[in-house]
Amino acid sequence: MHWFFKKTKSRVEIAREAFKKRDKKLHKLAHSEKYIKEEPHKIEQGKYIGPAVYGASDGIVTTFAVVAGVAGANLDPKIVLILGFANLFADGFSMAVGDYLSSKSEKDYINSERARELWEVEHFPDAERKEVEEIYKRKGVKGEKLKLLVDIITSDKELWVDTMMKEELNLLGDDEVSPIKSALVTFFSFVIAGFTPLIAYVFSNFVPFFQTYKFLAASIITGATLFTVGGLRQLITDVKWYIGGLEMLLVGGASASVAFLIGFILRTVFGIVI
Template identity: 25%
Template sequence: MAGEHEHRDVSGGWLRAAVFGATDGLVTNSSLIAGVGGGGGAHHTIVLTGMAGLVAGAFSMATGEYISVTTQNEAIHAEVANEKAALAQDPVGEIAELADTYIARGVSPATAKAFATELAASPKDALHVHVQEELGVDAQKLPGAWTAAISSFLSFSLGALLPLLPYLLGLSSLPVALAVSAIALMAAGALAALLTGRSPIQSGLRQLLLGALAVGATYLIGHLLGAHV
């Protein structure tokens, strides 16, 4: 149909959790490996540190996502309940409130009041619109807590595994591990562009720069401490 167009998903569902989970895994384990490697850690020490970082980080990310999404959804549901009660107790006042919202956006008073009054005839639709206008969310399309948690767990694990792969394959080479991390960070940044609409190249370079800062800082600290411990 003419005039129709699609939007990217900005609701914060599984894709957001997956992209940022993978990025966190990459940056966290790349930094851990760089810090231990910079301090002169042996092959088995780096592998042990990397695996511990992968498991601990994955569970931490999943737990954080679950609690965050659950808390947000519970808060929204509580506000929806409050709005439902307000519509039942003071329908006239709520009609006037919704009409005022549209009037403030440039709709004529007569049209805004007529729309708000007609909408009130359907309690379900009225609640849906009032919640959208007053809370700025669609309560019918909230992200799933378990979906976000599982997505975050798996993506963090994958991201954290990549810089560790060379060591798991028997290569005791920090430069190789960091090169793998750099390529993966570029790819993760490009993937994040799907959410933001930015240039994949710009997003990838930005992600690489931020990751390099974290890796460089932990390498320097590991190198300095390793020389005195």
């Protein structure tokens, strides 16, 4: 199997796989001279896996909650399409805007702090050098080793600022992540995944099973999609795919149950009929 990883995986991905499997041979491969010398990089699509998975999760859950609420109230199935699509695009747009503002604000803050640290390094080098020294003293570095380490760090302005950003402020920026791209990924993953609970209603005139069992079909399709998206969380966490799938399925099922119950209560207690 090692030849497969060698052809398809990055060094970090191989190292992660080695750790999960406690595979020493795979670990040795990840730390071979060939991989160590490779310039580190991020796969473009890998940077946006998080927004894609979480956007898809929210899209499915919120849309199916609308479907379940309408089903619980026993309303005209056409209302599912009206409310479902309205929710799909409105919530998707809202999530995308929130993602953009959050990402941009974080990026702007990190950039402003980096600019401040750079100014301090340029105008108050002695004080900043003392800060670096104190940081590594607290880590237990002493004597000549401490002096050598501080000399190395402060000999390179970029390294110096990077060190202050990480060690003093605990800020790690990612200039390669675009807030606009992240927002678009969130929006489209929300809309595409969120459409799945509506499939049975949209195509009910063409599929007899959908026509007869709209809500059941929507529940089956949604359940399968929830499990799949939950399993994909393994790409950004260490959660086992089947555990992630079951967790997402339970969360989505609980949300839909609440929506169904509210719809049923409103119809039964208050006599809401449309």
